[in-house]
Amino acid sequence: MKRMFLLIVTNVMVVVVLGIVASLLGVNRFLTANGLNLSALLGFALIMGFGGAFISLLISKPLAKWSSGVRVIEQPQNADEAWIVETVRKFADKAQIGMPEVGIFEGDANAFATGAFKNSALVAVSTGLLQGMTRDEVEAVIGHEVAHVANGDMVTMTLIQGVMNTFVVFLSRVIGYAVDSFLRKGDDRDSGPGMGYWITTIVLDIVLGFAAQMVVAWFSRQREFRADAGAAELMGRKQPMVNALARLGGMHTGELPKSVAAFGIAGGIGQLFSTHPPIEERIAALQSA
DSSP states (O other): OHHHHHHHHHHHHHHHHHHHHHHHHTTTOOEETTEEOHHHHHHHHHHHHHHHHHHHHHTHHHHHHHHHTOEEOSSOOSHHHHHHHHHHHHHHHHHTOOOOEEEEEOSSBOEEEEOSSGGGOEEEEEHHHHHHSOHHHHHHHHHHHHHHHHTTHHHHHHHHHHHHHHHHHHHHHHHHHHHHHHHTTTSOOTTOOOHHHHHHHHHHHHHHHHHHHHHHHHHHHHHHHHHHHHHHHHHTOSHHHHHHHHHHHTSOBOOOOTTTGGGBSSOOOSTTTOSSOOHHHHHHHHHHO
């Protein structure tokens, strides 16, 4: 319930902010008496597409902390916490990135990395992961998350999401205008677009949005293979990551907030919309690398 509330509030605030920006720049007035102003529409699409993606990226770390209940380890309270912090530090140094914040959250087995910048990221692991895996396996999972940060996956996925969002906003309105023009041939258009425009735009926003998410999910799955390989490289051997994946396949994994779900060690639903490849494919790819 808390996560759903945060998601709704965040999305509403983002849409309001982007709407204000588009209005101030005048690009929201792409429907004119003379037809569709494609330059203004492209500006509107870029603001709505990339603006939302980048705002989400910038607030990803505080939002993840709040929604997942992450407790950042400022001063390790026991040997396990000290080991986790030192493991992250070791991998960060090897990957040549700044030391991420390190956190623990309550829940079933999972872990994630997030943050807008390589040198100020957050790596968090769940209590279920720590309790259900050996140290070698936990170390491999931490290596996987540090690899996400080192590979710049958060920014890459934001750019891909921004491009897809822009195409959806632009195409849905161009097609909506074309459909409306066809349906209203000979009518007086001074009163603005008709129902054909609004209905077509809404339907295409949904349909093209689903298609765009398939593309984003495909890129996300490729990025998981690279992070698995990155963990093996950071550890200097593949087997701990293979063992961690095999163990993960037999565990009940925890659900992560949408803002960081793509950067967890496990997650996603359905083959086309899954952010993570099947465990068997990940193990096979790692073993054959």
